[in-house]
Amino acid sequence: MSTVSTPPGPDSAPGRRDAEVTKAAIVKAARHLLARQAHADITLKAVAERAGVSPPLIVKYFGNKDALFARVMSFDTDADALLDAPLPGLGRHMVRHVLASQRDRGADPLLRIAFAPLHGDHGEVLRANFRAQVTERLAARLTGPDPGLRAELAVAALVGLGVMYGIARGPHLRGTDADAVAERYGPLVQAQLTPAG
Amino acid sequence: MSTVSTPPGPDSAPGRRDAEVTKAAIVKAARHLLARQAHADITLKAVAERAGVSPPLIVKYFGNKDALFARVMSFDTDADALLDAPLPGLGRHMVRHVLASQRDRGADPLLRIAFAPLHGDHGEVLRANFRAQVTERLAARLTGPDPGLRAELAVAALVGLGVMYGIARGPHLRGTDADAVAERYGPLVQAQLTPAG
Numbered sequence: 238m239s240t241v242s243t244p245p246g247p248d249s250a251p252g253r254r255d256a257e258v259t260k261a262a263i264v265k266a267a268r269h270l271l272a273r274q275a276h277a278d279i280t281l282k283a284v285a286e287r288a289g290v291s292p293p294l295i296v297k298y299f300g301n302k303d304a305l306f307a308r309v310m311s312f313d314t315d316a317d318a319l320l321d322a323p324l325p326g327l328g329r330h331m332v333r334h335v336l337a338s339q340r341d342r343g344a345d346p347l348l349r350i351a352f353a354p355l356h357g358d359h360g361e362v363l364r365a366n367f368r369a370q371v372t373e374r375l376a377a378r379l380t381g382p383d384p385g386l387r388a389e390l391a392v393a394a395l396v397g398l399g400v401m402y403g404i405a406r407g408p409h410l411r412g413t414d415a416d417a418v419a420e421r422y423g424p425l426v427q428a429q430l431t432p433a434g
Numbered sequence: 435m436s437t438v439s440t441p442p443g444p445d446s447a448p449g450r451r452d453a454e455v456t457k458a459a460i461v462k463a464a465r466h467l468l469a470r471q472a473h474a475d476i477t478l479k480a481v482a483e484r485a486g487v488s489p490p491l492i493v494k495y496f497g498n499k500d501a502l503f504a505r506v507m508s509f510d511t512d513a514d515a516l517l518d519a520p521l522p523g524l525g526r527h528m529v530r531h532v533l534a535s536q537r538d539r540g541a542d543p544l545l546r547i548a549f550a551p552l553h554g555d556h557g558e559v560l561r562a563n564f565r566a567q568v569t570e571r572l573a574a575r576l577t578g579p580d581p582g583l584r585a586e587l588a589v590a591a592l593v594g595l596g597v598m599y600g601i602a603r604g605p606h607l608r609g610t611d612a613d614a615v616a617e618r619y620g621p622l623v624q625a626q627l628t629p630a631g
Binding site (some may be wrong): 376383393405407 | 549552561564565569580582583586587591593594595597598601602603604606607610618619625626
């Protein structure tokens, strides 16, 4: 099949979208392989094959293998979206974000922490990133006693929600409207963020 | 070093304890291998080697490979302990149980669901067992609307707690007394079990 090429508009939006789709496929392929073998054993060629692109395209988009894996092991981009709400409504927002990620993308970037290997560099990097980019970043927004513990417990509830939805595939959870779930589960998360006096 | 052998008492308690320790080592070895390769590719010999026992001892204790893996993929025994409290205090009890499992055994049998493969028989068996033996069993004890959803959300919070403790290794959670964690997190779980009118 030949592809029909449309000239880019003034803002090149279609081209940018294609690039984002391709980058996402590369990151997804790298994550897939990383969940199955050691970082050092994964070649750019293997990532490229799985993503259906050429190795030079990966170099173009990410620079090199180390830069690609730094991106793959980062929680920054997802944490931006996860934490993007004012504190009083953050519990419900985070619950909706986890459910939307699962429903729309069939994945939940926070869940990568559940697959972090217990031994080796890859697991340690994931754990350190998770703390700095998710739990400690959330803790920094909290007031009152034990912000670090409360942030970890709030995030624990969210990670568990992702496991129940995406891995255990709880039929009741999957069959319930996201707003109704947020209504039930959001206050639990919120209770860690802004405990009632 | 030689071991000092004490004669078994009238109830053979030391012998029974040794057998339990050995069985636990065999189950642990089987779980370890199952997390890394397909069920069909795992030999009794490989399980025996990892557990440091002989293959005939596995046959003696479990019958055969299928029976061993049925045990390994069951949540029944853990669910007995997890759910062993009256409903009004069950939230705190379950939180303490997860933390005690993590602290005393360095593992949390509920967490196996987080590692269930998304494809293949092994994952489907784990998911079906998890539903029948954990979430639906809990749901059967709940009154009021949406017991199935509420049970899944309560268990989600517990699974997330196990991930935060055992895999993400949240330093605040690990550094906090289990009773203090149960005090903060138990009410969240309880709110799913017995929602305030």
